[in-house]
Structure formats: structure tokens, C-alpha cells
Amino acid sequence: MSGHPYSFGIEEEYFLADARTRGTPQGDLAAFHAEAKAGLPETGRELVAAQIELCTPPLAVMDEARRNLGGQRARLAMIAGRHGLTLLSCGTHPVARRESQTASDGERYQGILSDLGIAARRALICGMHVHIEVPDPDGRIDLMNRLLPFQPMLLALSASSPFWQGEATGLMAYRLSVFGELPRTGLPEIFADAAAHDRFVAIMTRAGAIADASYLWWSLRPSIKYPTLELRIADACTRLEDSLCLAALFRCLVRLCVRRPDLNAGLDGVSRALTLENLWRAQRDGVRAALIDEARGGAVPFNEALDAVLALIAEDADALGCVPEVARARAIAAEGTSADRQVAAYAAARAAGSDHSAGLVAAVDWIAGAVI
Numbered sequence: 001m002s003g004h005p006y007s008f009g010i011e012e013e014y015f016l017a018d019a020r021t022r023g024t025p026q027g028d029l030a031a032f033h034a035e036a037k038a039g040l041p042e043t044g045r046e047l048v049a050a051q052i053e054l055c056t057p058p059l060a061v062m063d064e065a066r067r068n069l070g071g072q073r074a075r076l077a078m079i080a081g082r083h084g085l086t087l088l089s090c091g092t093h094p095v096a097r098r099e100s101q102t103a104s105d106g107e108r109y110q111g112i113l114s115d116l117g118i119a120a121r122r123a124l125i126c127g128m129h130v131h132i133e134v135p136d137p138d139g140r141i142d143l144m145n146r147l148l149p150f151q152p153m154l155l156a157l158s159a160s161s162p163f164w165q166g167e168a169t170g171l172m173a174y175r176l177s178v179f180g181e182l183p184r185t186g187l188p189e190i191f192a193d194a195a196a197h198d199r200f201v202a203i204m205t206r207a208g209a210i211a212d213a214s215y216l217w218w219s220l221r222p223s224i225k226y227p228t229l230e231l232r233i234a235d236a237c238t239r240l241e242d243s244l245c246l247a248a249l250f251r252c253l254v255r256l257c258v259r260r261p262d263l264n265a266g267l268d269g270v271s272r273a274l275t276l277e278n279l280w281r282a283q284r285d286g287v288r289a290a291l292i293d294e295a296r297g298g299a300v301p302f303n304e305a306l307d308a309v310l311a312l313i314a315e316d317a318d319a320l321g322c323v324p325e326v327a328r329a330r331a332i333a334a335e336g337t338s339a340d341r342q343v344a345a346y347a348a349a350r351a352a353g354s355d356h357s358a359g360l361v362a363a364v365d366w367i368a369g370a371v372i
Helices: 030-039 062-082 107-116 137-158 175-179 194-206 240-259 269-288 302-312 314-320 323-335 338-351 356-370
Strands: 008-018 051-055 085-088 128-133 220-222 228-231 290-293 298-301
Touching: 008 062, 008 240, 030 062, 051 062, 062 085, 062 240, 085 356, 128 240, 137 194, 137 220, 137 228, 137 240, 137 269, 137 302, 137 323, 175 269, 228 240, 240 302, 240 314, 240 323, 269 290, 269 338, 290 302, 298 302, 302 314, 302 323, 314 323, 338 356
Parallel strands: none
Antiparallel strands: 008 051, 008 085, 008 128, 128 228, 220 228, 290 298
């Protein structure tokens, strides 16, 4: 990483869709991936060939992220277009079918497919990951514990997966359910300290359960490659400004927990269980969810919970120069997430007389049009 206080990096996963059918591309995608890698060295492969990942370098300010990620998205979409493809940034592809997918080459991916069977083959999902460099890497486990209660809010703001395998799920962030079929996903446990976490990793590795800690696919984890804490709860954000908002919020929350060691100290099993309930509420209702406040002993509307968090991080947003990006959270809550907009596009098409399939195409077209 850069060494700049709270430097950050963003990783985004995307689906590739056939520009004509909007479904999974048929045929060999090797030429596309070769051109993408040549033009954008930051790209990476994912579990299936019809997915691709973009990564930013370590960044210090949000405008850098806007230019870098926005530019990469535009170039990747242009390359995709030359191959008859459309780029989609969303947690689940509304119409793609898992049985139509071709697995990516590579020992890691083939090993995952072999080890996890149908659970891996069903994992046709895309997420966004945010790395934040912390002042004291040895303190990341304590930060991971104390950041758990903020995870549901971040999921709700990123929600972009209301459709799955051609069906309306009734949920705003169904990706979490699909990902949850894999082992070692979801919320991390609350570890007493870094030594306890390291002991867990050592036992799992010696037992042959994992090759290394990168196979712990928790929604929040310390990176084994960088001195960072990595957020993994978010759906892939369709709109660039939503991605920047999520990155800015997480960056501010990390700084908040560093300067406020008392905040969320001493979380226990009840706290984690309540966070799990809030994750379900966020998954189902997105930014319309009522979230349980442990201190108050009841549920509060999403906007009220969001206002409380934004007040907590106001100092951090100012110090890190990301006030506008953090403020966008209120606009997402008011105007709707990607999931809300996809559902609205589908509903509008159906109201105009289109059938179910055409309604799904309308949702895909909204995603494609909002990526750049």
C-alpha cells in the first residue's frame, strides 16, 4: 500500500453479458480476456469465464479513485463492446443461468470447484471489496470485531441483486444467500485478540481445511497480502458514485474505530447475533430496512440509523476529504439502490405490457446503462 494515512484500494467484479441476448455469452471468451489484460493490466479473472475483476492501485484521495475506477470501467466497457459484450456491475445477473457458465482456467479456481462442488458452481455472483490501510496492522482483529455492527448498513446501501436465474427473489441483496452456501463466508467470529485469530488460521491450515487465510471468505477480514482491513460484504455497485460512497464510508468507519477505541468495545455473542439479524433485514429490504439498535433495545428506520452513523464519522469524513462521497449515502437511501432501480425498470416494463422475460431485459439494460 502507499503509506498514506488510511490509503485505500477498490476491487470490483463484473458480469459479461451478450449484447444481443443479455444472457451469458456463448463461445470462447479468451480473445476478450487477452485484450482486456493487455489494455488494463489491473484486470483479473474470476470463478467463471463470463466474469472479470478490476482493481485500483493504492489511493490517497477520492478524486483519484473516481478518475482511476471510472476510467477503467469506461475502457473495459469499450473492449467488451468490441467483442459483442456488455459490462454489468451488479451482485447477481438477472437472467444468467449457472448451467451456462464455463469455469475459468487456473489451479486456484479449479481447486475451489473440485472442493466445493455445486456450492461453487452456483456462485454466479459479483461483489465489491475495499481495502483500508490501518496505522497498526496488529490491531486489525480488534477493528474487525468493532466494525461488525456497521456491516448491515453497508450491505443495504450496496444492494444490487434482486433477481436470480431469471426470477424475482423478493430480496434486495440475494447475492448474500448464494455466497452463504460456501464455507467460511458471512460474518467473522468475534476473536478475543490477534493471537486467537492466528491460532484459528494455524489450526485450519494444519488440518488441510484451507491453504492459507485467503480462503477465509468472511465479509470482513485482514488481508494476508497488504497491511489492510478488507470489506467484502458489499454487492457490486452498479453506479460508480455508489462504489465511491461505500469506499468512503468504510474508510471513515475504520478511522473512527481507530480514534475511538471505546466504540463497540466488548461485543459478545448477542451483538453478533443482532448483527446477523440486521444483515437479513438489509438483505431483504435494502435501504427500507428497520435496523435493530442494541443500545436502544429496538429497531429504528434506516434513515435514522444512517444519520447516526454519519454524525459519528463527520470528523473523519472531513479529515479524509470525502465529505461529498459520504453524503451520497443519503441520496442512495432517498432515491433507491441499484436493486430498487432494477425492480422499478422491471415493473415499468411489465406495466407497459411486456412479459416477464422482457421485464428482466429492462432491468439488465438499466444496469448496462448505469455502469459508466
